[in-house]
Amino acid sequence: MTAAFVAAGLGIIPGIARAADPVPAAAGVAEAIAKASTSEGFHSPADRTVRTTLPTAAAAGGKTMANAKTAAAAATEQAALDAGANPALAVDVSGTSYTAHGIELTALITSADFALDIVIDWGDGKTDTATARGSYELHQSHTYDKSGEYQVQVKVTDTANAVQAANGGAFLTPGADFTPHTPTRLLDTRNGTGAALGKVPGQGSARVKVAGNASVPAGVTAVALNVTVTETVDSGHVTVWPGAGHERPNTSNLNYTAGRSVPNMVIVPVGEDGYVELFNGGWQPVDLIADVTGYFTRASANGYTSMTPARFVDTREGVGAARGKLAARSAFTTRIGGLQGVPQNIKAVALNVTVTEPEGPGHMTAFSGTGPVPTASNLNFVPGQTVANAVIVPVAADGTIKIFNGAWSPTHVVVDVVGYYSPDSKAAFLPFTPFRTLDTRQEAYGWPGGRFRAREYITQGFTPEAATGVEAYVLNATVTETRGTGFLSVAPSPYALPAAGEPAAPAGPRPVSSTLNWTTGDTVPNLVQASDGDHGVITFWNQGHEDADLVLDVFGVYQTK
Numbered sequence: 001m002t003a004a005f006v007a008a009g010l011g012i013i014p015g016i017a018r019a020a021d022p023v024p025a026a027a028g029v030a031e032a033i034a035k036a037s038t039s040e041g042f043h044s045p046a047d048r049t050v051r052t053t054l055p056t057a058a059a060a061g062g063k064t065m066a067n068a069k070t071a072a073a074a075a076t077e078q079a080a081l082d083a084g085a086n087p088a089l090a091v092d093v094s095g096t097s098y099t100a101h102g103i104e105l106t107a108l109i110t111s112a113d114f115a116l117d118i119v120i121d122w123g124d125g126k127t128d129t130a131t132a133r134g135s136y137e138l139h140q141s142h143t144y145d146k147s148g149e150y151q152v153q154v155k156v157t158d159t160a161n162a163v164q165a166a167n168g169g170a171f172l173t174p175g176a177d178f179t180p181h182t183p184t185r186l187l188d189t190r191n192g193t194g195a196a197l198g199k200v201p202g203q204g205s206a207r208v209k210v211a212g213n214a215s216v217p218a219g220v221t222a223v224a225l226n227v228t229v230t231e232t233v234d235s236g237h238v239t240v241w242p243g244a245g246h247e248r249p250n251t252s253n254l255n256y257t258a259g260r261s262v263p264n265m266v267i268v269p270v271g272e273d274g275y276v277e278l279f280n281g282g283w284q285p286v287d288l289i290a291d292v293t294g295y296f297t298r299a300s301a302n303g304y305t306s307m308t309p310a311r312f313v314d315t316r317e318g319v320g321a322a323r324g325k326l327a328a329r330s331a332f333t334t335r336i337g338g339l340q341g342v343p344q345n346i347k348a349v350a351l352n353v354t355v356t357e358p359e360g361p362g363h364m365t366a367f368s369g370t371g372p373v374p375t376a377s378n379l380n381f382v383p384g385q386t387v388a389n390a391v392i393v394p395v396a397a398d399g400t401i402k403i404f405n406g407a408w409s410p411t412h413v414v415v416d417v418v419g420y421y422s423p424d425s426k427a428a429f430l431p432f433t434p435f436r437t438l439d440t441r442q443e444a445y446g447w448p449g450g451r452f453r454a455r456e457y458i459t460q461g462f463t464p465e466a467a468t469g470v471e472a473y474v475l476n477a478t479v480t481e482t483r484g485t486g487f488l489s490v491a492p493s494p495y496a497l498p499a500a501g502e503p504a505a506p507a508g509p510r511p512v513s514s515t516l517n518w519t520t521g522d523t524v525p526n527l528v529q530a531s532d533g534d535h536g537v538i539t540f541w542n543q544g545h546e547d548a549d550l551v552l553d554v555f556g557v558y559q560t561k
Helices: 029-037 071-083
Strands: 006-013 016-018 042-044 050-053 056-058 064-066 090-096 102-110 115-121 127-133 136-143 149-158 163-172 177-188 205-209 222-230 236-241 254-256 262-269 275-280 287-297 303-314 330-335 348-356 362-368 379-381 387-394 400-405 412-422 428-439 457-461 470-480 486-492 516-518 524-530 537-542 549-559
Touching (some): 042 163, 090 149, 102 149, 127 136, 177 205, 177 222, 177 362, 177 387, 177 428, 222 387, 236 262, 254 262, 254 524, 262 387, 262 428, 262 549, 275 287, 303 428, 303 470, 303 524, 348 362, 348 400, 387 524, 400 412, 412 524, 428 457, 428 470
Antiparallel strands (some): 006 016, 006 457, 050 163, 090 102, 102 136, 115 127, 115 149, 205 275, 222 262, 222 287, 236 254, 236 275, 303 412, 348 387, 348 412, 362 400, 387 516, 428 549, 470 524, 470 549, 486 516
């Protein structure tokens, strides 16, 4: 696998770190972005050029006069135009992209030695102009505000000969915008929903129809799923990928052990056939559940804005909800829009929801502040367990969401906001072919620091090219080989990476929010939508009092450019 991050340091004591050698990346995050965002674009060759005469024809002394023509006269003039008036004038136009919203346009103009006026219509109401003389190669870039398909046209005008040449094509942005979806079950192998009834065998997989299913439209590029593995009798992992026509990546989305029901949020590209595939990487059969909570399309909808994780609810302290455990089979409503820097017009919110001190087994569901409780669940728990899961939740018009305790016993609930989706947010999602960036168990990923030490931190720096225009990275963090209880915190660093040979920067303040929680012997994954801040650096904190190992897989970015 390719290493894409640079390990900046392991905090021996908070605030003191030793430098680590940079990762020798054959292909890093910058290359991954370039590969993922390079669209097929369009190419319209010169022979598709549309040549027309100007509304006025040239007159003596350079003056013009009106030229009303009959159809026959126009045909005669066109023949003369083709034969004599700069007959070579034509334009070859192509457009491609290396970012979520950007287009790189090349126009190859063929012309006799006359002055030319060039107008580029980007299809979004914006234009650029240029001038040239004779044959010319024009390169121009443009960034669209929103995802979508745009009709791009290049017009070249030769005023002296009263002739104009135009050519262009349809450009589809690589980045995709988000539309929230009421949590809906697409797959449940326990009852045959979305697949054949029965467990998924070891080393087997289940295909799930996404596009055209449960009001998810055709043409979706990616989907947000809450995937749960249950009825496990051994340990293993689950990998979700686009399926047919795509090689299964050597990464995992969630890990499980015998007797545990484990959920995890997954953002995964949808295959060309409209399906995604869930692979059971264990050797024993398991049941799999998948609930859709939203989808991405190359149409203007909702972009993403990241936040430094902020605590909105903690029932232990009475923050955002009544103090005290959430009662069995009950829900509370909490406001997200309009608080702590989150605007009021958001359509969905990215959360990390944690259940702690539950008195019995059960599940938790997050949903819009209006409407009934959906049948889908976001996380599962057993008595005494502290468990967290990433959640993307539709937000009601009044800015509220609800949290429902599906257990028959009370539990505490903690909610941290990591970002939000709104029509005013600019960042579009750009998925990668998943790859591993860090594994503290293996030096192959450029990590020389050994295990993830207790009460310490690891910083990860991104290449400058990759950080340009990146709002957040979509990662899967897995903590394994645990020797006690603890939790992981993820936050952007307030400091830049040091130059080679210089001491590592301090870690910044220790976060209070949690991304995932573990107990002795656990292997726990969770989706992380992490901002790399102003300096392109993310800090990962082991908030436990025992060492553990950390594995990071990258799945994509939200990009504004």
